[in-house]
Amino acid sequence: MDFDLENPLGNFHDLPCDAVPSLFLIESDHIPPPNYCQSFKASDFDISVRRDVVSLISQLSCTFDPVLPYLAINYLDRFLAHQGILQPKPWANKLLAISCFSLAAKMLKTEYSATDVQVLMNHGDGGAIFEAQTIQRMEGIVLGALQWRMRSITPFSFIPFFVNLFRLKDPALRQVLKDGASEIILKSQREIKVLEFKPSTVAASALLYASHELFPFQYPCFLRAISDCSYINKETVVQCYNVIHDITREEYESVLNINSTSDTPVNVLDEHFLSLESEKTNGTNVVTQEQDFKRRKTTDYGNNRTVPFSHFHQC
Amino acid sequence: MWNEESDWIGSFDALLARLAECSMCSRRSGERPGAAQMDVKILDVAAEGGYGRVFRCLDVHTGALVAMKQITMVRLSQGIPAQIIREVSLLRELHHANIVKLLRVGFTENRYVNLVFEHLDYDLHQFIVNRGYPKDATTVKSFMFQILSAVAYCHSRKVLHRDLKPSNVLINHSKRLIKLADFGLAREFADDFLYTEKLGTSWYRAPEILCHSRQYSTQVDLWSVGCIFAEMVIGQPLFQVINCRDELEGIFKLLGTPTEETWPGITKLMPNLHIYCSKFDPLGLETFVTDLEPSGLNLLSMMLCLDPSKRISAEASLKHAYFTDVNWI
Numbered sequence: 001m002d003f004d005l006e007n008p009l010g011n012f013h014d015l016p017c018d019a020v021p022s023l024f025l026i027e028s029d030h031i032p033p034p035n036y037c038q039s040f041k042a043s044d045f046d047i048s049v050r051r052d053v054v055s056l057i058s059q060l061s062c063t064f065d066p067v068l069p070y071l072a073i074n075y076l077d078r079f080l081a082h083q084g085i086l087q088p089k090p091w092a093n094k095l096l097a098i099s100c101f102s103l104a105a106k107m108l109k110t111e112y113s114a115t116d117v118q119v120l121m122n123h124g125d126g127g128a129i130f131e132a133q134t135i136q137r138m139e140g141i142v143l144g145a146l147q148w149r150m151r152s153i154t155p156f157s158f159i160p161f162f163v164n165l166f167r168l169k170d171p172a173l174r175q176v177l178k179d180g181a182s183e184i185i186l187k188s189q190r191e192i193k194v195l196e197f198k199p200s201t202v203a204a205s206a207l208l209y210a211s212h213e214l215f216p217f218q219y220p221c222f223l224r225a226i227s228d229c230s231y232i233n234k235e236t237v238v239q240c241y242n243v244i245h246d247i248t249r250e251e252y253e254s255v256l257n258i259n260s261t262s263d264t265p266v267n268v269l270d271e272h273f274l275s276l277e278s279e280k281t282n283g284t285n286v287v288t289q290e291q292d293f294k295r296r297k298t299t300d301y302g303n304n305r306t307v308p309f310s311h312f313h314q315c
Numbered sequence: 316m317w318n319e320e321s322d323w324i325g326s327f328d329a330l331l332a333r334l335a336e337c338s339m340c341s342r343r344s345g346e347r348p349g350a351a352q353m354d355v356k357i358l359d360v361a362a363e364g365g366y367g368r369v370f371r372c373l374d375v376h377t378g379a380l381v382a383m384k385q386i387t388m389v390r391l392s393q394g395i396p397a398q399i400i401r402e403v404s405l406l407r408e409l410h411h412a413n414i415v416k417l418l419r420v421g422f423t424e425n426r427y428v429n430l431v432f433e434h435l436d437y438d439l440h441q442f443i444v445n446r447g448y449p450k451d452a453t454t455v456k457s458f459m460f461q462i463l464s465a466v467a468y469c470h471s472r473k474v475l476h477r478d479l480k481p482s483n484v485l486i487n488h489s490k491r492l493i494k495l496a497d498f499g500l501a502r503e504f505a506d507d508f509l510y511t512e513k514l515g516t517s518w519y520r521a522p523e524i525l526c527h528s529r530q531y532s533t534q535v536d537l538w539s540v541g542c543i544f545a546e547m548v549i550g551q552p553l554f555q556v557i558n559c560r561d562e563l564e565g566i567f568k569l570l571g572t573p574t575e576e577t578w579p580g581i582t583k584l585m586p587n588l589h590i591y592c593s594k595f596d597p598l599g600l601e602t603f604v605t606d607l608e609p610s611g612l613n614l615l616s617m618m619l620c621l622d623p624s625k626r627i628s629a630e631a632s633l634k635h636a637y638f639t640d641v642n643w644i
Contacts, residue, residue, distance in 0.1 A: 026408075102394060103400065105397075106395075106396075106397030106400050106401065107397070107400060107401060107404065109397065109401075132394060135394050136394035136395055139394045139395050140395060140422050143395070143400065143420075143422075147407065147420075148400070148403045148404055148407050148420045149404060149407045149408070150400055150401075150404035151404045151405060151407075151408055
């Protein structure tokens with residue numbers, strides 16, 4: 001038995017048609033229940049402790065594929081949703097972080113050094129060294145809480161599907177878009193509010209956000225492709241896009257230590273939906289489109305990426 | 316620190332004990348590890364192998380017969396083995412009428428993972444050996460349709476079985492219901508066991524696996540299904556009938572030695588193909604698989620196709636003319 005966990009929709013065109021809806025149908029089984037976010041909002045302590053455990057997992061995973069930390073954090077959230085407890089003891093949170101990381105590594109067949117994990121976890125801390133049996137026992141507890149359903153459907157699972165909808169022909173451009181979206185997905189997962197959305201919604205919003213930054217002139221075509229997808233709820237994508245936008249802007253501003261309000265419209269996605277509606281009503285509205293292009297602020301997303309204009313493809 | 320740690324973990328155990336309603340991994344602290352922990356009463360040992368044992372049990376809640384597979388864990392320095400986590404996790408995602416259902420998972424620390432499955436009366440191997448193979452065409456067709464339905468479901472979810480054979484096809488006697496089982500569970504722990512039965516298992520292995528290709532895919536399962544199909548018709552393993560020193564020789568003897576025209580890429584895959592060159596003209600499936608209607612033979616030939624890229628898929632098989640015969644529906 002074998003399966004491609006990272007890319008269950010890989011070679012999308014080779015799959016029978018019923019495989020796509022099945023992934024959209026079952027994705028809700030792999031995320032924390034809806035009331036999980038509300039329970040966190042009630043307690044600042046829990047939010048900060050979750051952030052600490054997420055940070056531990058990120059340290060453990062920094063040299064691995066981004067799916068690994070995402071999967072581990074998904075286990076963490078599902079476990080906390082099930083148990084309803086966060087421990088004030090730092091060593092307990094470390095044990096939980098190690099166990100979630102270890103389980104994710106096993107699911108992804110990723111080899112890692114237990115010694116490296118121990119060294120990293122003990123850095124700046126005279127505290128516990130966990131025996132293999134202790135980690136195993138904690139793994140068993142997490143497995144039980146998650147009912148051994150460790151094949152989580154993550155936003156990464158949906159990226160190839162949506163990228164195919166965009167019809168970018170150049171493989172290099174597709175990879176740039178995928179990488180940008182992956183970065184956004186990982187950063188977003190650190191914040192509780194993104195957990196309210198389904199993985200497919202997060203994937204669609206992250207891709208739209210990345211395409212807005214990287215391919216602003218193609219953005220309206222991508223937006224239309226996402227809007228036309230029958231498995232996606234447009235309103236939810238708008239909400240998720242705005243959450244992602246806020247998270248990304250907060251991080252951007254914290255790095256630059258800027259306190260000014262954002263120049264970019266908060267509801268940029270709303271504006272583009274309105275723009276599309278306007279086009280449908282009035283036919284082609286060249287003036288509006290041109291103004292949109294001029295007004296839009298282009299930001300390099302951490303990289304100096306130049307894209308040859310000749311590679312663009314009109315929908 | 317040790318006490319603190321122990322208390323903390325113990326508190327989670329206590330929490331889990333409150334989830335008595337939970338059908339997964341229900342545990343009660345202080346209770347003896349083993350069958351009681353899994354809410355089953357052991358009746359007898361149904362099978363034994365290098366991986367562990369299979370017990371026939373009664374579910375204490377429902378009174379139903381269940382099968383508990385007990386897998387011995389090894390390499391505990393890395394915690395619960397990755398292979399077990401992956402396989403169980405995958406089984407938890409498979410919901411199909413023709414796939415055996417995993418009811419419960421539990422693990423006793425330092426020793427076993429216990430998997431409780433629904434129980435079926437016997438497997439197809441036993442059916443063929445003890446009761447005479449399904450002589451009537453209706454039963455063969457019904458069994459084939461159910462097997463292919465399960466395989467198509469798995470493949471639509473990018474899941475391969477890779478070890479399909481009659482002993483992994485379970486049968487509910489009264490309903491004539493088929494369920495696939497043993498999705499590679501514990502393979503990593505059963506290498507020695509498999510080797511002792513190498514001849515048995517390799518009768519159902521696709522040629523691209525026998526060539527040690529690392530780039531195989533869903534087509535390997537269709538080859539195995541084809542072998543099962545033939546076996547139901549003739550009453551014994553197809554490639555046992557063709558008595559050869561190795562399985563590839565048997566395959567080529569039956570279907571002809573492949574060439575670059577019949578199987579593009581074969582000379583790279585098998586540099587030593589010249590050993591078989593011009594040695595065999597195909598005997599043909601019809602030589603051995605008699606008493607199968609023409610459309611069935613046609614379907615079988617598309618399953619037992621040497622070139623994996625030309626082999627029929629499970630989904631396409633279900634639409635084949637062999638299954639459109641209204642007489643069996």
